[in-house]
Structure formats: C-alpha cells, structure tokens
Amino acid sequence: MTKPTILLVDDEERILRSLRMLFFTGYNVRMTTDAHEAIRILRDEQVHVIVSDQRMPVMQGSELLRIARETSPATMRILLTGYSDLEASIASVNEGEVFRYLLKPWAVSEVKEVVAQAAAIATASFAAQQSSSNAIAETRMQKFLVLVMDNEQATAIAVEEILQHRAEVIWAQDERHAQEVLARQDVSLVVADITMGGNNVSYILKTVKQFNPQTQTIVLTSFNDTSRLIELINQAQIIRYLPKPVSNNILARNLEFVIERLHTLRNSPELQNRQSVQAIQDPQEKQLSGSFMGMLNRLRARPAATQS
Amino acid sequence: MSRESNPVVGIATLIKPIKSITPHISLDNVADLFSDIAYADVLSLPVVENGIPVGVISRYSFIDVYLKKYSRELNGKRPIHLFMGKSPLLVAHDQQLADAAQHVARNMKFPLTEDFIITENGRYAGIGFVVDLLKAMELQMRENTDELNQAYSRLKSSQMALVQSEKMASLGQMVAGIAHEINTPLGYVQNNVAVGQEMFTQVEAMIDVYEKLIDSLLDEYVSEEQIAAQMQQVAEFRANNSTREMIGSMQGLIDDTLYGVGQISELVLNLKNFSRLDAVATETVDLHECIESALNIGRNVLKHRVEVIRDFGALPAVTCSPSQLNQVFLNLFTNAAQAIDVNGRLTIRTWHENGEVQISVADTGKGISPEHLSRIFDPFFTTKPVGEGTGLGLAITHQIIQQHGGEITVESATGAGTRFHIRLPAPSSVLTTGGAAIGASHHQHEEVL
Numbered sequence: 001m002t003k004p005t006i007l008l009v010d011d012e013e014r015i016l017r018s019l020r021m022l023f024f025t026g027y028n029v030r031m032t033t034d035a036h037e038a039i040r041i042l043r044d045e046q047v048h049v050i051v052s053d054q055r056m057p058v059m060q061g062s063e064l065l066r067i068a069r070e071t072s073p074a075t076m077r078i079l080l081t082g083y084s085d086l087e088a089s090i091a092s093v094n095e096g097e098v099f100r101y102l103l104k105p106w107a108v109s110e111v112k113e114v115v116a117q118a119a120a121i122a123t124a125s126f127a128a129q130q131s132s133s134n135a136i137a138e139t140r141m142q143k144f145l146v147l148v149m150d151n152e153q154a155t156a157i158a159v160e161e162i163l164q165h166r167a168e169v170i171w172a173q174d175e176r177h178a179q180e181v182l183a184r185q186d187v188s189l190v191v192a193d194i195t196m197g198g199n200n201v202s203y204i205l206k207t208v209k210q211f212n213p214q215t216q217t218i219v220l221t222s223f224n225d226t227s228r229l230i231e232l233i234n235q236a237q238i239i240r241y242l243p244k245p246v247s248n249n250i251l252a253r254n255l256e257f258v259i260e261r262l263h264t265l266r267n268s269p270e271l272q273n274r275q276s277v278q279a280i281q282d283p284q285e286k287q288l289s290g291s292f293m294g295m296l297n298r299l300r301a302r303p304a305a306t307q308s
Numbered sequence: 309m310s311r312e313s314n315p316v317v318g319i320a321t322l323i324k325p326i327k328s329i330t331p332h333i334s335l336d337n338v339a340d341l342f343s344d345i346a347y348a349d350v351l352s353l354p355v356v357e358n359g360i361p362v363g364v365i366s367r368y369s370f371i372d373v374y375l376k377k378y379s380r381e382l383n384g385k386r387p388i389h390l391f392m393g394k395s396p397l398l399v400a401h402d403q404q405l406a407d408a409a410q411h412v413a414r415n416m417k418f419p420l421t422e423d424f425i426i427t428e429n430g431r432y433a434g435i436g437f438v439v440d441l442l443k444a445m446e447l448q449m450r451e452n453t454d455e456l457n458q459a460y461s462r463l464k465s466s467q468m469a470l471v472q473s474e475k476m477a478s479l480g481q482m483v484a485g486i487a488h489e490i491n492t493p494l495g496y497v498q499n500n501v502a503v504g505q506e507m508f509t510q511v512e513a514m515i516d517v518y519e520k521l522i523d524s525l526l527d528e529y530v531s532e533e534q535i536a537a538q539m540q541q542v543a544e545f546r547a548n549n550s551t552r553e554m555i556g557s558m559q560g561l562i563d564d565t566l567y568g569v570g571q572i573s574e575l576v577l578n579l580k581n582f583s584r585l586d587a588v589a590t591e592t593v594d595l596h597e598c599i600e601s602a603l604n605i606g607r608n609v610l611k612h613r614v615e616v617i618r619d620f621g622a623l624p625a626v627t628c629s630p631s632q633l634n635q636v637f638l639n640l641f642t643n644a645a646q647a648i649d650v651n652g653r654l655t656i657r658t659w660h661e662n663g664e665v666q667i668s669v670a671d672t673g674k675g676i677s678p679e680h681l682s683r684i685f686d687p688f689f690t691t692k693p694v695g696e697g698t699g700l701g702l703a704i705t706h707q708i709i710q711q712h713g714g715e716i717t718v719e720s721a722t723g724a725g726t727r728f729h730i731r732l733p734a735p736s737s738v739l740t741t742g743g744a745a746i747g748a749s750h751h752q753h754e755e756v757l
Contacts, residue, residue: 014568015496018561084488108503
C-alpha cells in the first residue's frame with residue numbers, strides 16, 4: 001500500500017523541517033515555502049492532506065486553500081497558524097472550507113491525529129471519485145427542512161423568501177424551541193446565530209453535527225470572537241460564517257451554495273466524513289451537549305417511528 | 309450640570325427691609341427721615357403705595373430740591389410724590405445676580421448715589437445696595453474661577469488618561485502581534501523537542517538491544533536460539549530507517565531549535581526595551597536604538613509588505629524620554645504601513661544639522677489629501693473607520709515632540725506618499741552612531757524585514 005501524501009506549506013523553513021519529522025515515516029511528505037509551488041504540486045500529484053500556514057508573503061493560507069479546493073477537491077485542507085485573527089479565520093471557513101484550524105504552537109499528538117484522520121478521509125474521497133464519478137443526480141424535487149435559530153424573525157423571513165418552495169423553513173426563537181425541532185425533525189440546514197437570549201448556543205450546532213454529519217450549518221452572527229469561531233470550525237464544521245448585518249444578496253448566494261452542497265451530499269454520502277468533527281473541549285458545553293445528545297437519541301434514534 | 313453644586317447667590321440675600329414711605333408724606337418729613345439714624349445707610353427712600361413701589365427719592369436728588377433757595381418754605385409741606393423719581397429701579401427677589409447686575413448697570417443713572425428696590429411678586433420687599441450687589445458679584449466670579457480651574461485640571465487629567473489609553477491601545481496591538489510572532493518559533497522549537505524526546509526513546513531501546521546481544525555473546529550459557537532471536541531484533545532496528553533518519557536530522561533540528569529560542573528571546577527583549585523606560589523619565593540615548601526598537605515592535609505590520617530603508621547619519625546622543633520617542637516612531641511606522649496598500653517603501657533618514665537631530669520618515673503610501681493634512685495633528689481627527697483609530701496617535705506624537713522642545717512637520721502628495729520630519733534639539737557633543745565615522749553617513753539597505 002502506498003503512503004498517503006501530505007503537503008506542508010509555510011514561509012518558515014524551520015517549521016517545515018520540524019513538521020516533516022512527525023510524518024516522514026507514515027507519509028510521503030512534500031513541502032514548500034512557496035504557495036505557487038504548492039499549487040503546482042496539488043495539480044500534478046495526488047495530495048491527500050495539505051497543511052498550510054496563514055500569513056505568507058505571496059499568498060494568504062486561506063487563499064491557497066481556496067485554490068486547493070478547486071484544484072484538488074478531494075484533498076483535505078488544514079490551516080496551521082500562529083495568528084488567530086478574525087478575518088483570517090472567517091476566510092478559512094468561507095473560502096478555504098478547512099477541515100481543521102490549528103494553532104501554533106501545536107500539540108504533537110493532536111496534529112498527528114488530525115492529519116491521520118484527514119488522510120483516511122481523503123483516501124476514501126479519492127476512491128469514491130474514481131468509482132462513482134457518474135452518479136445520477138436525483139432527489140432534486142425533495143424539499144429540505146431548514147431551521148433558523150435567531151431571536152429575531154427577520155432572518156427566518158429572509159431565508160424563507162430566498163428559498164421559497166424549495167424548502168420548509170422553521171423559525172426557532174429560543175434555545176429550547178431549537179432543540180425540540182432538531183430532536184423531532186430531520187433538519188438538513190441550520191441557519192443560526194450563536195447567541196440566543198444572551199446565551200452561547202454553539203453547543204447545539206456542535207452536537208447536531210456529531211449526531212448527523214449530513215446537517216449543514218451557516219452561522220449568522222454579530223458576535224465576533226476568533227477563538228469561538230475556531231471552535232465552530234473544528235467542533236461543528238460550520239460551512240459558512242457570515243457576520244451580521246448580512247445583505248440579502250450575500251445570504252442568498254450562500255444559501256444557494258449550501259443547497260447545492262446538500263444535493264451533492266445526498267448523492268454521495270461518503271463525502272459526509274469530510275466534515276467529521278472534533279470532540280467538544282469546554283466542560284460546560286460538554287455537559288449541555290451531553291443532555292441535548294440524550295434528547296436527540298431518545299427522540300430521533302427511532303427513525304420514522306415518530307410518524308405514527 | 310455641575311453648576312448645581314454651587315448654589316446660586318440670589319438677590320434675596322441682599323434685601324434690606326427698610327420701612328418704606330407713602331407718596332403723601334411731606335418733604336419736611338422726608339428731610340427728618342434722611343437724618344434719622346435708622347436710615348443712615350440708605351441712599352434712597354422707597355415710596356410705596358398699597359405695597360406697590362411707585363417711586364424713589366434719593367438723598368442726592370432730595371438735597372437738590374430741598375436746598376434750593378426758599379424751597380423749604382415753598383415746598384416743605386407738599387407731598388413727596390411731586391418730587392420723587394417716578395420710575396424706580398425694580399429688581400425681583402428671585403432674579404439671578406448677574407442678570408440683576410446687568411439690569412442695574414444699564415438703568416441706574418447714578419449707581420453710586422442710589423439704591424434699588426427689591427420686589428417679591430411685584431410687591432415691595434426692601435431695598436438693595438449697589439455695593440452689596442458688587443460684592444456678591446465678585447464672590448460669585450471668584451467661585452466661577454475656582455470652578456473653571458477645577459474643570460481645567462479635570463480636563464487635563466482626563467487628557468492624560470486618554471494619552472495613556474492610546475498608548476496602551478497601540479502597545480496592546482503590538483503585544484498581540486509579538487505574541488503571535490513568537491508562536492512560529494515556539495511551534496517548531498516545541499515540536500523539535502518532542503521529536504528529540506521520541507528519538508531518545510528509540511535510541512535507548514536500540515542501545516538496550518545491542519547491549520543485550522553483546523551480553524549474550526559474552527555469556528557462554530546463552531543458547532544459540534536466543535542469540536539468533538536477539539540478532540534478529542538488531543537487524544530489525546538496523547532495517548528501520550526512521551531512527552537513522554531521525555538521528556541524521558537531529559543536528560539540524562537542534563540548530564533550528566537554538567535559532568528559534570534566540571528569536572524568541574530577541575522578541576521578548578524588544579518588548580522589554582520598548583516599555584522599559586516608563587519608569588525613568590529621561591535618559592541619554594542613541595535615537596537609532598529607539599528607531600530599531602520601534603521597527604522591531606512594528607515588524608508584525610511591516611513584514612512582507614514594506615521594504616524598510618535605513619539612511620542613518622551620525623547623531624549625537626539625545627536626552628529624552630526613550631519610551632515616549634519609541635511611541636512616536638512606532639506610531640509613524642504603523643501609520644506608514646497602513647497607508648501602503650499592497651507593497652511599498654518606508655525610508656527612515658537621520659542626520660545632524662544646526663545643533664538639531666533631524667529625522668525624516670517617508671512612505672510610498674496613498675498620501676493624505678490637503679484638507680486632511682491640515683488637521684492631521686488635531687486630537688480625535690481620524691480618517692480610519694470607527695473603532696480602528698482613536699484619532700489621538702498623531703496628536704500625541706505632536707505633543708511628545710513639542711515637550712521635547714522639538715518640532716514635527718508633514719508633507720504629503722496624494723497617491724505618492726507622506727513624509728514626516730522631526731527636529732529635536734541636541735547639543736553637538738559626542739557623536740554616537742551605529743558604527744559610522746563622524747560626519748559620514750552610512751547606508752543600510754534591507755530587503756524585507
């Protein structure tokens with residue numbers, strides 16, 4: 001069996017030399033300080049995992065990962081950065097669609113684990129690409145269920161207007177209501193503000209993603225905190241992060257994109273793994289998530305039984 | 309507002325409850341009253357009918373009438389209302405002092421010879437002395453001055469707090485930048501140490517296997533099978549390239565680690581140097597050190613985008629507050645970095661001329677429009693979006709340079725760049741410079757920070 005390929009990109013050579021030591025036994029390691037060279041490698045070789053720095057002279061990491069998404073969609077993308085600024089982390093979600101946002105200095109075991117997981121997922125993706133490249137796109141007619149979690153109804157109305165007949169939109173104006181909807185119905189897309197009634201409700205998004213990886217999440221919030229966003233990337237794999245206020249245009253564009261993604265996921269369920277999440281770290285969130293997970297298991301584990 | 313704390317001195321406090329006279333009493337009676345001890349202080353007698361003041365007769369105008377030839381005989385029995393002033397000067401008891409004073413000054417014909425009448429809801433309440441009014445006015449003015457002084461010192465301390473907070477804000481930003489900067493070397497240093505630890509474990513295991521084999525070979529009681537098994541183990545270790553490769557790379561990794569630790573200490577030292585001198589007010593320093601210190605601290609914003617050109621001349625040591633000048637330079641450098649959209653140059657030139665140290669900081673940024681340029685040193689003037697700039701940076705820069713007895717000027721061309729020019733007084737004593745011969749200037753060209 002051939003080793004998976006990992007591509008390391010950082011403008012500091014010492015980082016590359018150092019990281020290489022963690023991976024050379026299990027991986028075919030490619031590394032470069034030049035983002036353009038990285039793009040060339042992505043085009044010419046099968047790269048399973050790309051680990052990139054954010055701040056680099058010719059190109060930002062999020063930009064490189066955006067290009068990687070187009071050049072080699074099966075490659076898993078990881079950002080490894082010492083700078084945790086908000087702009088970069090938003091770009092890493094919306095443009096880079098990163099699998100993990102890791103911070104320097106890193107914990108050796110964590111990085112090894114994340115890369116191993118990513119490599120396994122990428123290997124499956126590459127295999128699926130070959131076997132089912134001509135899968136028939138079906139189920140277009142099926143309506144998606146969209147849950148809008150927001151204290152204000154305006155967001156729900158906007159989402160409903162954009163999606164019209166293509167989706168059924170439910171508005172949950174508080175935490176409890178949101179939990180109930182998620183526990184009783186098969187929600188495909190959650191559009192959520194992470195603060196409801198003054199509480200941080202990130203745990204709901206994290207738990208739902210653990211329970212059902214197919215659920216997609218768009219976060220729409222005026223609460224800007226980099227560390228919380230990084231958690232949402234790693235532990236909830238949110239697909240978009242849109243700072244409020246958001247124009248209808250931008251909301252529409254992102255909703256269209258995610259609806260398209262939902263269709264793709266229905267047709268090739270093996271892609272779900274690409275959004276596997278990390279366990280929740282925060283003890284309080286863990287507890288909240290635990291009881292919500294219990295509720296999900298009670299009510300949702302009996303598929304279709306709820307109908308009768 | 310805060311005026312409430314100072315109770316307004318009202319007219320009411322000035323009331324002299326002098327017994328008024330009716331309009332019908334005779335001139336002779338008035339003459340008696342004026343010489344009565346009870347009315348000794350009074351300049352004017354209030355004439356009141358049914359509680360309403362209807363006139364006034366002052367000593368001065370009374371004497372004018374009464375001392376005329378035969379006037380006593382002719383007019384002595386006639387009523388006073390024929391002689392009194394018919395429009396007495398009235399002041400309401402609840403009027404503000406300043407308003408009343410203005411009213412009195414404007415309407416009283418002979419202020420030092422007359423009194424005014426104080427009324428309460430239009431009715432006679434007493435008379436007031438102009439002198440008392442003046443005294444009260446003076447008192448109030450003194451209080452106002454005190455209040456102004458207090459307000460001034462409050463303003464001054466809040467300005468100092470603002471200056472401090474601007475400094476903390478810019479320092480905070482820089483500290484965050486430096487902290488991030490440290491993460492990169494810290495990342496590989498930590499990782500290299502972990503790799504070294506892993507390698508150490510493997511090498512230990514390897515040595516263990518070799519030693520056991522040697523022990524077995526030397527021990528005549530050990531069976532052939534056992535030795536063969538141990539040989540096999542050694543062979544496996546030898547076949548495993550990873551340990552070998554690790555050992556091979558270790559030298560390089562240790563070099564990297566030492567380099568990284570050096571970088572971290574340099575960054576920490578920079579931070580320390582930058583803020584060290586808050587305690588010491590003034591010191592004699594080499595300004596090039598301040599400039600380098602600020603460049604290091606601001607590296608985060610300059611890195612990758614801004615080419616820094618140092619054109620340093622020979623400078624005498626300057627007595628100044630280094631931490632304040634660091635703040636000035638950092639402010640100018642970060643402004644330059646912000647003015648440069650993509651890539652550009654920051655040229656720092658220093659020279660000594662006319663007993664002054666001259667520093668020019670020029671960028672190739674987007675420049676400042678003429679209408680903004682004239683306000684650039686004004687406090688709270690900013691063109692940055694809300695929340696990004698306090699609008700105090702350059703105002704404080706200006707203030708610091710002024711406090712050092714120097715001057716800062718600016719010229720700018722939209723689209724071409726901006727140049728700040730600082731002059732600081734410096735006695736031309738010892739020339740200390742970054743290695744250049746006296747008088748000569750040395751050019752140092754740095755690619756990218």
